[in-house]
Amino acid sequence: MPELPEVENVRLGLAQMGLVGQTIEKMVWGGQKLRRPIKMSDLGKIAGQTVVQLERRAKFLIWQTADFGILSHLGMTGSWRAFRRSDELLKHDHIQIYFLSGLQLTYHDPRRFGLFEIMPKAKLATHPWLTNLGPEPLSENFSGEYLFKRGRRRDAPIKNWLMDQKQVVGIGNIYASEALYRAKVRPARPVGRVKKVEADAIAQAVREVLQEAIAAGGSTIRDYRNAGGEAGAFQKTFAVYDRAEKPCTACATSIRMRTFSGRSTYWCPKCQV
DNA sequence: CTGAGCACCTGAGGGC
DNA sequence: TGCCCTCAGGTGCTCA
Numbered sequence: 001m002p003e004l005p006e007v008e009n010v011r012l013g014l015a016q017m018g019l020v021g022q023t024i025e026k027m028v029w030g031g032q033k034l035r036r037p038i039k040m041s042d043l044g045k046i047a048g049q050t051v052v053q054l055e056r057r058a059k060f061l062i063w064q065t066a067d068f069g070i071l072s073h074l075g076m077t078g079s080w081r082a083f084r085r086s087d088e089l090l091k092h093d094h095i096q097i098y099f100l101s102g103l104q105l106t107y108h109d110p111r112r113f114g115l116f117e118i119m120p121k122a123k124l125a126t127h128p129w130l131t132n133l134g135p136e137p138l139s140e141n142f143s144g145e146y147l148f149k150r151g152r153r154r155d156a157p158i159k160n161w162l163m164d165q166k167q168v169v170g171i172g173n174i175y176a177s178e179a180l181y182r183a184k185v186r187p188a189r190p191v192g193r194v195k196k197v198e199a200d201a202i203a204q205a206v207r208e209v210l211q212e213a214i215a216a217g218g219s220t221i222r223d224y225r226n227a228g229g230e231a232g233a234f235q236k237t238f239a240v241y242d243r244a245e246k247p248c249t250a251c252a253t254s255i256r257m258r259t260f261s262g263r264s265t266y267w268c269p270k271c272q273v
Numbered sequence: 274c275t276g277a278g279c280a281c282c283t284g285a286g287g288g289c
Numbered sequence: 290t291g292c293c294c295t296c297a298g299g300t301g302c303t304c305a
Contacts, residue, residue: 003298035281035300059299076299077283092283111282113299156276165300172298221298222285241298261277264296 002074004059004137004170005213006224006232010080011056013227014105017082022099023050024065027118030094034114035075038095042118046070058133058169062124069124075113077223081106110223134168137206142168144200151191151199158194159187159260162206171206174219174241177266179205181240186272187265212237240266 002010027043049065056062061080063070072080085104089096095107095116107116119127135141147168151161161167162176171179180187182205185198194202218224218232221242225231235242239249243266244257253270 006298073299075282076297109282110284111297111299113282115300154275160276163299174298219298224298262279263299 002059002078002218002224003172003175003213004056004210005175005216005234006218006226007056007059007061007074007170008214009218009226009232010074011054011061014061014080014082015054017103017227019063019082019103019105020051020054022101022103023048025098025100027098028096032094032112034094034109034112034116036115036117038116039118046118057130058136058165059172060129064121064124067121069119069121069127071115071117071119071124071127071129072107073115073129075109075111075115077111078107078109078114079223079225080227081108081225081229082227105227132166134164134166137168137170137203137210142203142206144196144203147191147203148194148196148199151194154191156191157187157260158185158189158191158202159265161191162202163263168206170210173263173265174221174238175206175209175213177241178239179209181205181267181272182209184272186269187260187267240268242266 024046026047029038029043046068049068051063051065053064059073061072082103082105085102090108092110093106093108097105150167159176159180162171179202183201185202213219213234216232216234217226219234220231221235240255243255246255248255248268248271251270253268255266256269257264257266
């Protein structure tokens with residue numbers, strides 16, 4: 001489900017609710033494993049800890065307390081919702097975090113592709129989930145030049161390369177198609193055959209699409225909700241994603257779809273070269 | 274090493 | 290109504 005704009009909106013929402021500064025009373029896990037089992041012993045250690053920092057890196061949410069780091073990845077269908085304490089649980093609610101203030105956070109994830117782990121703070125920096133990640137697409141470290149240089153002699157379709165978190169993080173199936181449409185480059189083009197000017201256009205398009213999607217509250221196809229339970233709005237302005245056979249908004253040509261490594265991919269055969 | 278395919282899960286929606 | 294099939298915002302493993 002969530003790509004960078006959705007995770008960023010969850011982070012913003014949690015920050016606005018004042019998560020930083022809240023003290024954890026207890027954490028409860030329902031027992032169903034996500035992508036990996038959650039270590040029960042870790043949950044007990046977190047009681048009494050105060051959240052001092054909330055960040056996003058790639059598609060991970062990172063919480064820090066004085067002594068611990070908490071990593072959360074939403075997978076395809078994960079969401080955190082915040083509300084005043086209540087014992088009412090929905091199906092697929094897996095983790096509850098109770099705060100002394102009365103705030104409660106619940107992790108909900110029907111498909112259970114998400115990840116959740118608590119670790120001593122010192123282990124955060126070297127955690128395997130956070131190593132081998134490419135640059136943040138909205139940082140200076142991601143540019144057309146970076147794409148052009150790193151993509152040389154690579155044969156993978158540019159679309160797959162953009163989704164590879166080792167190359168650049170945060171871009172998933174929706175925003176890869178949307179960014180390539182804006183950059184006017186076909187998704188099947190091998191990265192190694194992307195020209196420098198095109199690489200510049202792609203990097204710029206990635207930044208624009210992600211920033212606009214963040215501002216629109218992310219994209220909601222079915223599951224995504226922010227921490228307040230609200231859907232995003234960026235799906236209303238998709239140029240190509242999920243628009244197979246519909247007219248291109250620029251030239252009216254029928255939008256084409258095919259799968260790349262098992263993922264549906266959309267483009268305009270006339271606007272994109 | 275690279276790239277492709279599949280596995281991991283549940284639920285929604287379409288065809289019959 | 291119900292069954293069966295396909296598909297879904299991700300990623301990690303295996304295999305050629």
